[in-house]
Amino acid sequence: MNGAQPGLGAAHASSRAAILDVIRAAGTISRVELTRATGLTAATVSTVVRRLIDEGLVVEAGRAESTGGKPRMLLQLDPYARxxxxxxxxxxxxxxxxxxxxxxxxxxxxxxxxxxxxxxxxxxxxxxxxxxxxxxxxxxxxxxxxxxxxxxxxxxxxxxxxxxxxxxxxxxxxxxxxxxxxxxxxxxxxxxxxxxxAVGEYWSGGVATGAACATLYMGTGIGAGIVVDGTVYRGRSSNAGEIGHVCVALDGPECWCGSRGCVEAFAGPAAVVAQAAAAGVALPGRGVSEDFAALARAAARGEAEPMRLLRASAEYLGVAAQTLANVLDLDLVVLTGPSFALAGSLYLPAVQERLARGFFARGAHPVRVTISTHASEAAxxxxxxxxxxxxxxxxxxxxxxxxxxxxxxxxxx
Amino acid sequence: MNGAQPGLGAAHASSRAAILDVIRAAGTISRVELTRATGLTAATVSTVVRRLIDEGLVVEAGRAESTGGKPRMLLQLDPYARxxxxxxxxxxxxxxxxxxxxxxxxxxxxxxxxxxxxxxxxxxxxxxxxxxxxxxxxxxxxxxxxxxxxxxxxxxxxxxxxxxxxxxxxxxxxxxxxxxxxxxxxxxxxxxxxxxxAVGEYWSGGVATGAACATLYMGTGIGAGIVVDGTVYRGRSSNAGEIGHVCVALDGPECWCGSRGCVEAFAGPAAVVAQAAAAGVALPGRGVSEDFAALARAAARGEAEPMRLLRASAEYLGVAAQTLANVLDLDLVVLTGPSFALAGSLYLPAVQERLARGFFARGAHPVRVTISTHASEAAxxxxxxxxxxxxxxxxxxxxxxxxxxxxxxxxxx
DNA sequence: CTTACTTTGTTCAGCGGCCTAAGAATCTAC
DNA sequence: GTAGATTCTTAGGCCGCTGAACAAAGTAAG
The missing domain is CATH 3.30.420.40 (ATPase, nucleotide binding domain)
Structure with missing residues (x-):
């Protein structure tokens, strides 16, 4: 069978990397838990952790309650070590x-x-x-x-x-x-x-080592970053995650990428701003970013047309998230980037609802959807x-x- | 299990696996080329290859022309060893x-x-x-x-x-x-x-070790398998590649999966057969597979309505392939499964053309599209x-x- | 043919990673 | 205060991989 016997040989790239990553994801963890989480032996964990402490990367931080024997010594990254x-x-x-x-x-x-x-x-x-x-x-x-x-x-x-x-x-x-x-x-x-x-979310968001996670990044365009099991997925030419140019309508509008019906052409900030201008919404007109910001503020104030436009955009973003989640069988989708920093509260429920009802493997597990805590400077x-x-x-x-x-x-x- | 089997020796997993895989992909290769392809040293390659020869998995098969020194001894898998x-x-x-x-x-x-x-x-x-x-x-x-x-x-x-x-x-x-x-x-x-x-295509199709490859499998439904760098991508719950339930029209027909506008609901064999029935095409009516086969034969004979229906389906399959390729930045898409075995010659050009014009990173590299040589028994x-x-x-x-x-x-x- | 050079492949000692095994440390429970 | 449980460390060893020297097998002049 798929005998996933760890221990024999180079299961991980390096035990040091595996251990550091698990400490990062857990925040605070003991050596015993590290052995369970990494599949390494207690001996290996002990020596590797000693080395990490010597390097100053990891510090011992108090002890856990005893569970009937010697209490665990808790470890965590020293945030100010590097x-x-x-x-x-x-x-x-x-x-x-x-x-x-x-x-x-x-x-x-x-x-x-x-x-x-x-x-x-x-x-x-x-x-x-x-x-x-x-x-x-x-x-x-x-x-x-x-x-x-x-x-x-x-x-x-x-x-x-x-x-x-x-x-x-x-x-x-x-x-x-x-x-x-x-x-x-x-x-x-x-x-x-x-x-x-995506890597930023993985590292600072405490994402578990084995998780399949993607970020939907909306700046002026729409892209995605993919991190699976701690590794960035880049594809052949580092162009993986081009979710903005996935087709959501065969006869949709032409996109600058040369294709038709791209998500970005329907729902990207540039498209939304253009739709607003066509609908007669007053905008500063000093570039897509500022116009989109103005539109987001107007929607937050409850103006009808901006809200309608952003809701429609959110619907398409939901489709993009669903596509990512179905293709990659994700655990987690994070919305981030300047545009979500502005209008995330409007997009988040739409994406969540879409995935709750349209994610193919929703019977097996849910897909968590969150907004990055630092969406505006995520990059x-x-x-x-x-x-x-x-x-x-x-x-x-x-x-x-x-x-x-x-x-x-x-x-x- | 059997006694003297390899695989128990999972201890020497990594270099052994890497070398075997490169030999598989190359077909015929020398030890020097193996060192270059795997990044291992000549010493490691030498000992690992010797072990593989002892196990009978690999055989020496003639020598290459000299390039100014000792000619290379060529290696290949012994196909009948296992x-x-x-x-x-x-x-x-x-x-x-x-x-x-x-x-x-x-x-x-x-x-x-x-x-x-x-x-x-x-x-x-x-x-x-x-x-x-x-x-x-x-x-x-x-x-x-x-x-x-x-x-x-x-x-x-x-x-x-x-x-x-x-x-x-x-x-x-x-x-x-x-x-x-x-x-x-x-x-x-x-x-x-x-x-x-997908793994079958990787193994028997001689796909290069580092390639990003996906198969579009059309049986009664539409799915995809993803193999990147020799590893199957499964996602969180082994449901990765559910390309059939990617949304290609917000207001599309309802799908059995609970979502709307899925590729499969437009272009899957069941949908195509239903469309044909609605259009009055005569079908045997003994299940989707046979009906789809009849439709494919009719299209091959040049009947107008079947051709129109299959062309429309192919258009959607092209979108699915484009989505996969954009999200994963693929090198290679293989069409396989019983339905492509029947109607592949109709689908192949449509998918090829779609990717040639709609693949986002087409400036960086093309996406090859092929039909599996054993599409009907691919699974x-x-x-x-x-x-x-x-x-x-x-x-x-x-x-x-x-x-x-x-x-x-x-x-x- | 001989000599020099190039390229391919092997041997072997050594390093380092990780394991097994045994032991030390530190708590709870009675 | 001793027994037991649990956590962590230390010591010794195996094994994969490497670096470096060496052996083998060709080509290219003279």
Missing amino acids: YAVGVHLDHAGITYVIANLGGAVVARWRRPGAGADDPREVVARIAAEIATTMTRIGIDPAVVLGVGVVSPGPISTSTGMTLTPPVMQHWAEFPLGAAIEDATGLPVLLDNDATAA AVGGAALVLQSELAPRQVGTRMVVEALTDLPTGA | YAVGVHLDHAGITYVIANLGGAVVARWRRPGAGADDPREVVARIAAEIATTMTRIGIDPAVVLGVGVVSPGPISTSTGMTLTPPVMQHWAEFPLGAAIEDATGLPVLLDNDATAA AVGGAALVLQSELAPRQVGTRMVVEALTDLPTGA
């Missing part, structure tokens, strides 16, 4: 976040966007911002694990180090990651907003979480290599 | 397959279905069928790795051993896996048709492949356990 920086590049501005090991935000600020400036200049600004704030709030650079840089749009897979936000074409071939690495002297990771937000927090994740609980090391190497081989039998 | 049995339980009948290591079918036969018979009696019949054919074609039971039993519908996650085909309610609590294990003396795996078909072949996969190239051992253990823990910070 830090990570998250940087969210968006067309409107740059959001910075410094997070501690627990995923909690210890600093957060925002600066104007890159505009048409030279990339090298922008990188210098970013490095200066990070350095300044780190000294100001007194964080030793030695305990900063790295910088997670997040932007909308897919990462370039060719170099693995550049990224091409659709709005910043002149950045297309600029080696952003390497440049920031040079300028800050810190390791740098790049990823897109939705994926980063930046996610950038920091990416660093925490990759430095502390790496998974699937080497798999990437295999894929690359295989492209040289004959295609198959 | 066998696996696949059993597909369907409402209409039971399909048996015996496959060799290469995933090639060496025997294939079909018997009437279970009907209302006592499950224990059916299990005895199945065991007898397997034993009879094995002796008839002269396969030593010692080289048979196990039996993969496949049925439509989800597996019960509670026991991990029962499965509940919607059409056979009185099997609901019967421990099918354990019973067949007892009756045959072989390890047994259970899974649903779409998932099994049974998949059952055998499940066994090959789990015995020879197991992945992610122990992860499941972690999940179960974690449910006892506090939910988080």
